[in-house]
Amino acid sequence: MSESLTFLMGKYPAVLPADLRYARNHMWCRPREGALRFGFTSYAVRLMQDVYFLDWSVNAGDALQHKQQIGHIETSKAVSDLFAPLAGTLVRFNDEVLKDPSAVNVDTYGAGWLFEMAADESDTLSVQEYYNFLDANWEKTQTMLKGHM
Amino acid sequence: MSHHRVTIVLSQAQGKNPAKRALEESLVAALIMEPGLDVSVIPYLYDIDEEHTGRLFLESVQGDMVVLSWLFPRAAFWLLDRDGIKGHWGETQLKPAADENEDEDETTVEPEPAKGIGALHVADRHIYCLDLRDFNAPDPYLVEIRRIADECRTRQHAKAKPVLVDLNLNLNGQANGASSPAFTPEQLLQTPGRRWYPVIDYSRCTNCLECLDFCLFGVYGVDQFDRIVTENQDQCKKGCPACSRVCPEHAIMFPEYKTPAIAGAPVGAIGGLKIDLSKLFGGDVKDALAQAVDERDRELVADGRQAVGMAVGIPKRQADKPDQPKDDLDKLMDALDDLNL
Structure with a gap:
């Protein structure tokens, strides 16, 4: 198995495990039996910081379009709508994270998973592709963040 | 005392x-x-x-x-x-x-x-x-x-x-x-379940009933004086603020919605907000009516009904209404647009 990649956000190392797939909305994707499990990448978590509140506006069983709004998040540094990473069917949410979202921060790639979808994995990125995607956009992202904070 | x-x-x-x-x-x-x-x-x-x-x-x-x-x-x-x-x-x-x-x-x-x-x-x-x-x-x-x-x-x-x-x-x-x-x-202090419904500001509402025409989920009704009321609050579709976008007086609030104008902010009071990462996480920005129609269609389809697009309850006055002035969030959105996600 190949090694994980580390994307440097300034001095902060965002670790990207090699055994995961990635979506452009900064979610990781772990294929499991019959479904894909999604969570925030350490890149996304670094931008948001401590998660305070997570809310979903769709239900298990719903058919989702790619980029459909599915929820909302509030963190110490940010608010954001959340969107479907792929087209597919929402299988289930991680109820534990809904009750106490701190797992997103402490175990980003494990217990901090968000939801599972039945969807086509082939539309996701490899770790190298996601790294390249972050690298290509980092300059613009920084400009945007600095302009706002 | x-x-x-x-x-x-x-x-x-x-x-x-x-x-x-x-x-x-x-x-x-x-x-x-x-x-x-x-x-x-x-x-x-x-x-x-x-x-x-x-x-x-x-x-x-x-x-x-x-x-x-x-x-x-x-x-x-x-x-x-x-x-x-x-x-x-x-x-x-x-x-x-x-x-x-x-x-x-x-x-x-x-x-x-x-x-x-x-x-x-x-x-x-x-x-x-x-x-x-x-x-x-x-x-x-x-x-x-x-x-x-x-x-x-x-x-x-x-x-x-x-x-x-x-x-x-x-x-x-x-x-x-x-x-x-x-x-x-x-x-x-018993924790209530989460709700989602519109709140009407009657100091702004002119009773034009555009919201009643636009919403196809039976949220709105009129009372015995023919005044608009949110009759069936809990029939409202979670996350959907479409009626608020079509209200000509900005009298409809969704207190939970992330855009301050829809959540009930006074004009010009959106300083000190947290950064909004929605664009980075994959959102799209459209004009208010198109957005409202999309939001409504999505909820109709989710209910097993037909999407109606622009065919039903579209306020005519929206045609020549200029876009609202850009606020700080819009500026951020523009910056994020350049990210080409």
């Missing part, structure tokens, strides 16, 4: 934000020491329904009231009005720090005269709504609450009718706990 007591209601935030909890706790701790105030804590105001003890408690309060909540004051005031907890709008002097400079211009920035249809059956008391997001320390709130309490007493004295009933049944102004005796804190 005056017999006139003022009820302070603190409505908690949803979720587990430690900074919010800390502010709530320090406010309650300070307020229960203040003479002449009755302090109660209820869950997130927007979520409590008519079955909840918190609602029964609110209904039981007869006199002047100060409501501290994590909502824009307009949203809090009009959602109470919808729930039958009515009073005159209590004007607060509490202004978020960013607005301070505007105070000097007050003579020139006269608020537009209200052209809305107004509320019905308004009770003879004042309800002051304070936004807990304005300051992160208790002191500004405590100063304002003392000012409000004085204002209420002065108003009562002017009426020259002594208040005979002490609603909280306090003896000799004894400091009591955080709730009215009829309701235990446990009952009051």
Whole structure:
């Protein structure tokens, strides 16, 4: 198995495990039996910081379009709508994270998973592709963040 | 000490934000020491329904009231009005720090005269709504609450009718706990399920009924005076603010919605917000009507119905309506547009 990649956000190392797939909305994707499990990448978590509140506006069983709004998040540094990473069917949410979202921060790639979808994995990125995607956009992202904070 | 007591209601935030909890706790701790105030804590105001003890408690309060909540004051005031907890709008002097400079211009920035249809059956008391997001320390709130309490007493004295009933049944102004005796804190604070529904600001609403035409989920209706009401609040589709986008007077609020204008913000009061990463996480930005139509279609399809697009309930006036001026969030969105996600 190949090694994980580390994307440097300034001095902060965002670790990207090699055994995961990635979506452009900064979610990781772990294929499991019959479904894909999604969570925030350490890149996304670094931008948001401590998660305070997570809310979903769709239900298990719903058919989702790619980029459909599915929820909302509030963190110490940010608010954001959340969107479907792929087209597919929402299988289930991680109820534990809904009750106490701190797992997103402490175990980003494990217990901090968000939801599972039945969807086509082939539309996701490899770790190298996601790294390249972050690298290509980092300059613009920084400009945007600095302009706002 | 005056017999006139003022009820302070603190409505908690949803979720587990430690900074919010800390502010709530320090406010309650300070307020229960203040003479002449009755302090109660209820869950997130927007979520409590008519079955909840918190609602029964609110209904039981007869006199002047100060409501501290994590909502824009307009949203809090009009959602109470919808729930039958009515009073005159209590004007607060509490202004978020960013607005301070505007105070000097007050003579020139006269608020537009209200052209809305107004509320019905308004009770003879004042309800002051304070936004807990304005300051992160208790002191500004405590100063304002003392000012409000004085204002209420002065108003009562002017009426020259002594208040005979002490609603909280306090003896000799004894400091009591955080709730009215009829309701235990446990009952009051029972976590309600989350809700989603529109709140109408009748000081702005002209009863044009565009929302009634546009919404296809039966949320809106009219009362016996043919006035618009949110008849079936819980038929509203979670996350969908479409009717708010088509309202020509911006009278419809969704207090939970992330865009301040829709959540009930006063004009020009969106400073100090957290960064919005929605674009980075994959959102699209469209004009208000197109967005409203999309949102409605999505909910129709989710209900197993046909999408109707622009075919039903489209307000004609929207055609020549200019886009609203860009706010800070829009600027951020533009920056994020360049990311080409």
